[in-house]
Amino acid sequence: MIVTCRQMQDIEARAFERGVSAADLMEKAGCGIAREVWRLFPQPGTLILYLGSGNNGGDALVAGRELQKLGWQIQVRLSGPLEKLKPLPRGHFDALTDFAVSASPIDVADLPRPVVQLDGLLGIGAVGEMRPDIRALAAEMNALRLEQHAHTVAMDIPSGLNGDTGEPSVDCVIADLTVTVAHGKSGLIADAAVSHVGRLALVPLAELTVEDDGGPQLLTPELLSGFLPRRRFDFHKGQAGRVGIIAGSRGFIGAAVLACGGALRAGAGLVTLLVKEEVYELLAAKVPPEIMVKVVKDYRDVLDMRFDALAIGPGLGFESEDEILNVIQYASMPAVVDADAITMVARTPVSVFLTSTPPRLLTPHPGEMARLVGDGSSHPRLTQAESWAQAFPGNTLLLKGARTVIATESSPTFFNTTGHPGMATGGMGDVLTGVCAALAGQGIPLHQAAGIGAWACGRAAEIAALSQAQLSVLPTDVIAHLGAAFGELE
Numbered sequence: 001m002i003v004t005c006r007q008m009q010d011i012e013a014r015a016f017e018r019g020v021s022a023a024d025l026m027e028k029a030g031c032g033i034a035r036e037v038w039r040l041f042p043q044p045g046t047l048i049l050y051l052g053s054g055n056n057g058g059d060a061l062v063a064g065r066e067l068q069k070l071g072w073q074i075q076v077r078l079s080g081p082l083e084k085l086k087p088l089p090r091g092h093f094d095a096l097t098d099f100a101v102s103a104s105p106i107d108v109a110d111l112p113r114p115v116v117q118l119d120g121l122l123g124i125g126a127v128g129e130m131r132p133d134i135r136a137l138a139a140e141m142n143a144l145r146l147e148q149h150a151h152t153v154a155m156d157i158p159s160g161l162n163g164d165t166g167e168p169s170v171d172c173v174i175a176d177l178t179v180t181v182a183h184g185k186s187g188l189i190a191d192a193a194v195s196h197v198g199r200l201a202l203v204p205l206a207e208l209t210v211e212d213d214g215g216p217q218l219l220t221p222e223l224l225s226g227f228l229p230r231r232r233f234d235f236h237k238g239q240a241g242r243v244g245i246i247a248g249s250r251g252f253i254g255a256a257v258l259a260c261g262g263a264l265r266a267g268a269g270l271v272t273l274l275v276k277e278e279v280y281e282l283l284a285a286k287v288p289p290e291i292m293v294k295v296v297k298d299y300r301d302v303l304d305m306r307f308d309a310l311a312i313g314p315g316l317g318f319e320s321e322d323e324i325l326n327v328i329q330y331a332s333m334p335a336v337v338d339a340d341a342i343t344m345v346a347r348t349p350v351s352v353f354l355t356s357t358p359p360r361l362l363t364p365h366p367g368e369m370a371r372l373v374g375d376g377s378s379h380p381r382l383t384q385a386e387s388w389a390q391a392f393p394g395n396t397l398l399l400k401g402a403r404t405v406i407a408t409e410s411s412p413t414f415f416n417t418t419g420h421p422g423m424a425t426g427g428m429g430d431v432l433t434g435v436c437a438a439l440a441g442q443g444i445p446l447h448q449a450a451g452i453g454a455w456a457c458g459r460a461a462e463i464a465a466l467s468q469a470q471l472s473v474l475p476t477d478v479i480a481h482l483g484a485a486f487g488e489l490e
């Protein structure tokens with residue numbers, strides 16, 4: 001569930017009336033935040049706590065205390081006199097040991113790496129524009145990030161971001177990770193906020209759980225693990241899904257290989273790559289040994305084959321457009337439609353294709369989405385995805401981007417939380433297509449398959465970046481780390 005700051009404060013106030021303790025909540029929030037920091041930064045370095053006077057700073061202090069136990073060295077920057085700290089953060093400040101308060105910006109050049117700064121300046125208690133003292137510290141954090149490669153983790157919301165609308169004010173904190181407490185805040189998923197929020201994580205607090213409103217949801221491991229079916233011990237490959245992949249053409253061999261790799265690592269029982277004669281030799285030599293490669297004269301031959309799910313599009317080219325459109329229209333199993341196949345759908349009267357078929361999952365990037373919806377592409381991403389889903393009930397749309405959105409009519413729209421800018425590399429989408437098709441082949445509904453797929457690919461890219469720079473992460477690295485990502489959902 002996504003809430004406004006006011007709704008969050010009301011939920012909190014009702015919990016306090018029931019006797020829930022604020023100190024307990026802060027303890028759980030801070031410990032949860034520390035866990036999320038550790039997930040992305042498992043090697044301890046230097047932690048700088050930026051503290052405002054409110055409870056947002058308390059979250060940073062509790063997280064700092066927990067990370068100190070793992071070996072992080074703590075430095076503190078205060079926004080004002082200690083006396084101004086609210087009682088809860090003041091208690092945590094007084095209890096913290098072994099740290100230095102710095103009265104001026106910290107030179108991190110000789111400090112242990114990584115340098116992670118916790119933004120505990122302002123949370124949902126912020127009113128209006130940042131006051132000058134807080135704003136100066138937010139600007140300092142941004143400078144440290146930009147100039148000295150410090151990483152920024154925002155407590156609850158990045159300071160300076162409007163928690164309801166996502167509008168960033170001048171000098172708004174630019175976070176690499178925002179760990180939000182209890183519920184996602186509406187401002188965090190706004191298009192304008194993406195580059196200030198960064199990677200998202202949610203610390204659920206059982207005491208603040210309320211009845212779900214059916215609205216958008218953040219993709220979290222807790223939610224997604226419920227979508228992954230447990231396998232019986234006597235499970236066999238026929239039950240794990242036969243996946244057919246229609247991909248690859250002259251000059252675009254790699255896309256097919258990546259889609260196959262994604263499907264294999266997402267648990268497909270049998271993966272068959274369907275290709276035209278002209279690329280058979282090349283692809284048969286390139287794909288992993290677990291893949292069967294089958295030559296088809298006409299892609300429509302697939303209509304008579306037995307598959308549980310199809311992936312259609314990566315590296316396909318446009319030579320066989322009519323055949324592909326027929327497969328999209330008539331195939332009797334769920335299908336993931338990607339890349340060139342989306343462009344084909346976009347230049348055809350789509351209503352013919354997407355009302356008469358079994359469910360389809362379309363996975364456009366913003367450029368392909370613009371082809372699908374024309375003028376609609378100027379609307380917010382949430383509106384684009386939900387409008388398309390309403391126009392084609394039963395089908396699912398996954399709009400790629402830094403904050404992937406997944407919409408299906410009558411289902412809660414999902415916002416992905418994982419991933420990093422190192423994923424801006426050709427071929428990432430091909431992996432995702434293979435993953436989603438494999439999940440669909442295992443009987444998982446397309447909406448859920450898309451959610452698991454987006455989250456797992458993003459998380460695999462994060463794990464791959466633990467041992468190398470984000471910008472060096474390749475789609476093949478994502479495939480190699482999918483197993484670790486799925487492991488976090490089991």
Ligand SMILES: NC(=O)C1=CN([C@@H]2O[C@H](COP(=O)(O)OP(=O)(O)OC[C@H]3O[C@@H](n4cnc5c(N)ncnc54)[C@H](O)[C@@H]3O)[C@@H](O)[C@H]2O)[C@@H](O)CC1
Nearest residue numbers: 025026054055056122123124125126127128129130131156
């Ligand atoms: N929502 C929840 O249930 C929980 C919230 N917690 C944390 O507590 C935060 C909320 O704490 P608070 O209500 O104390 O509020 P904040 O810590 O967000 O900020 C309030 C303080 O900032 C000052 N302030 C307000 N607007 C300002 C502005 N524009 N410029 C400069 N200073 C400004 C106020 O004078 C006040 O001292 C959450 O965001 C979260 O981090 C957690 O500790 C526990 C659970």
Ligand SMILES: [K+]
Nearest residue numbers: 119122155157
């Ligand atoms: K904050």
